[in-house]
Amino acid sequence: MFPMTRMRRLRRNKTMRRMVRETELNVSDFVQPLFVRPGTGIRKPIVSMPGQSQFSVDTLVEECKALEGLGIPAVILFGIPKIKDALGSQAYADDAIVCQAVEAIKKACPELCVITDVCMCEYTDHGHCGAIEPNRDGNPDVNNDKTLELLVKEALAHAQAGADMVAPSDMMDGRIGEIRLALDEAEMSDVPIMAYSAKFSSAFYGPFRDAAESPPSFGDRRSYQMDPANLNEAMREIELDIEEGADIVMVKPALPYLDVIRWCADNFDLPIAAYNVSGEYAMIKAAGANGWMDEKKAAMESLLSIKRAGAKMILTYWAKDAAKWLGEG
Numbered sequence: 511m512f513p514m515t516r517m518r519r520l521r522r523n524k525t526m527r528r529m530v531r532e533t534e535l536n537v538s539d540f541v542q543p544l545f546v547r548p549g550t551g552i553r554k555p556i557v558s559m560p561g562q563s564q565f566s567v568d569t570l571v572e573e574c575k576a577l578e579g580l581g582i583p584a585v586i587l588f589g590i591p592k593i594k595d596a597l598g599s600q601a602y603a604d605d606a607i608v609c610q611a612v613e614a615i616k617k618a619c620p621e622l623c624v625i626t627d628v629c630m631c632e633y634t635d636h637g638h639c640g641a642i643e644p645n646r647d648g649n650p651d652v653n654n655d656k657t658l659e660l661l662v663k664e665a666l667a668h669a670q671a672g673a674d675m676v677a678p679s680d681m682m683d684g685r686i687g688e689i690r691l692a693l694d695e696a697e698m699s700d701v702p703i704m705a706y707s708a709k710f711s712s713a714f715y716g717p718f719r720d721a722a723e724s725p726p727s728f729g730d731r732r733s734y735q736m737d738p739a740n741l742n743e744a745m746r747e748i749e750l751d752i753e754e755g756a757d758i759v760m761v762k763p764a765l766p767y768l769d770v771i772r773w774c775a776d777n778f779d780l781p782i783a784a785y786n787v788s789g790e791y792a793m794i795k796a797a798g799a800n801g802w803m804d805e806k807k808a809a810m811e812s813l814l815s816i817k818r819a820g821a822k823m824i825l826t827y828w829a830k831d832a833a834k835w836l837g838e839g
Contacts (some may be wrong), residue, residue, distance in 0.1 A: 533818040535810065537581040537836055540829035541625065541783075545721050546570050546611040547590040558717035559788055560795050562827055564590060567611050571618045580833040584623035586677060586825060587611055588722050591633050597641060598633030602663035609671035616672040625704060626668040628661055628678040628689070637726040639680040639734065652734055654682050661685050662692045669693060669701045677760070679706040681734045690755035702757035704783060708744035708770055709762045711735035714789030721788060744770050748778065756780075758823065763787040765812060768819040775820025784821035786812065791827040806835055 520530050545556070545564045552566035565573060574585060589608035591600035600606055608626055615624050631639045640657025642650050657680065665676045676693075678685050686705050693701050711732045719725040736743060748759050759778065761770045762785035774782045790812065798805025809828045816824050826832065 533814060535814055535817060535832070535836060537833045538583050539813075539817060539822070539824050540582050540832060541584040541586055541823055541825045542577050542582055542829035543586050543588065543825055543827060544570060544573065545588050545590060546607055548592045548607055556717070556721045558720045559792055559827060560799070561831070562721065562791075564721070567607075567614050570611055571614050574615050574619050574622055577830060577833075578619050578622045580830065580837070582829050582833050584625055584674075584823075585615070586625040586627055588627050589632055590723050594633055594635040596635060597660060598630040598664075601630055601633040602660065602667040604667075606664075606667055606671075609667055612668060612671040612673050623674045624672070625675040625677050626673045628665045628668065628676050629680045630657065630660055630664070631680075631724040631726075632722045636728065637724050638729075639731065640682060650728065652682075654684070654734075657682050658685055658688045662688050665689045666692055666696055666698075669696070669698045673701070675702045675704055675758075677704040677706065679709060679762075681706065681709050681731075681736070684754070686751045686756050687754035703755060704758040704760060705751040705756035706762055706785075707748040707751040707756065707759040708767070708774070709735055709760070710738045710744075710767060712738065712763050712766070712787070712789070714763045714766065714787050717788035717792045738766070741770060741773065745773065745777070748774060752778065752780065758783050760785060760825075761821075763790060764816045764821070764824070765790050768815060771816065771819040771821050781822040782820055783823040783825065784816050784819070786816060786824055786826035786828070788827065806831075810835060 520526055547564050549566040550568050553569050554564040556562045587608050591607055593600055612624050629639050631637055636642055638652050640652040643653040645651040661680060668676050686703060751759055758781045760783040761767050764784040764786045771784050794805055794808045797803045813824060
């Protein structure tokens, strides 16, 4: 006897498959990460991330106009300062490169949502995400509470420059509550916070260190980024950030942590973001360049899997290409 239920019946042709498709990618799902540095006329290719560049403010504005023209709703900015110091003072200076970029983008593209990464690693001369002091063992480590003061300064500077949303990525305890309080006291209670809530200490960040010029000069970031083995800890981190006032919570990276994204989507009723990080991008780029896989198909399948897992927003270096591919049908 042949089966009465034949699952293949609804896969017979392209139209029927499209009619019963459960998950759809849309251009409005994407956020494009961008790197801005001092200077003019700069589009400096990032070698480990083919197709991505560091921009000066003027060329960044041109790129944002192109992204907006494709229907991409948002960008997230990472700054590369002219000078780095122990406390990352260029993150919150009056002339901070990200603040310059925010002002220029909002003037040229007022409807584009401009998100800013709030962290110290791009701005410190040691490459860590906060203020360094000796720990109980006498070894240098990031001082959590002193770092909160710096992060508040940075978030306020970005918001005052016109950022539509701030996104703390440092993984310091209590930073969402401190930033929320500071924004509210500064009469900027309408500025939302997208928290990097479940940010894992991952091998997939490698190319980002080149892009943001922020490798740590000693040690690593395991004392403040999460152990990849821990799901329950991720849920506690997310719950705490929500209690402290986060409007959106993020899982980073995306592809190795689809189970975390799914768990978040099933258990929390606020928007879930996922960061399709530099290493995820670079490995498919490399495989595509070597003819080992079809880059477009692999990239779109990856993005689809992130959305299917439950992400409402996908930060991805493929945003521009994916928007074009979706436009081509």
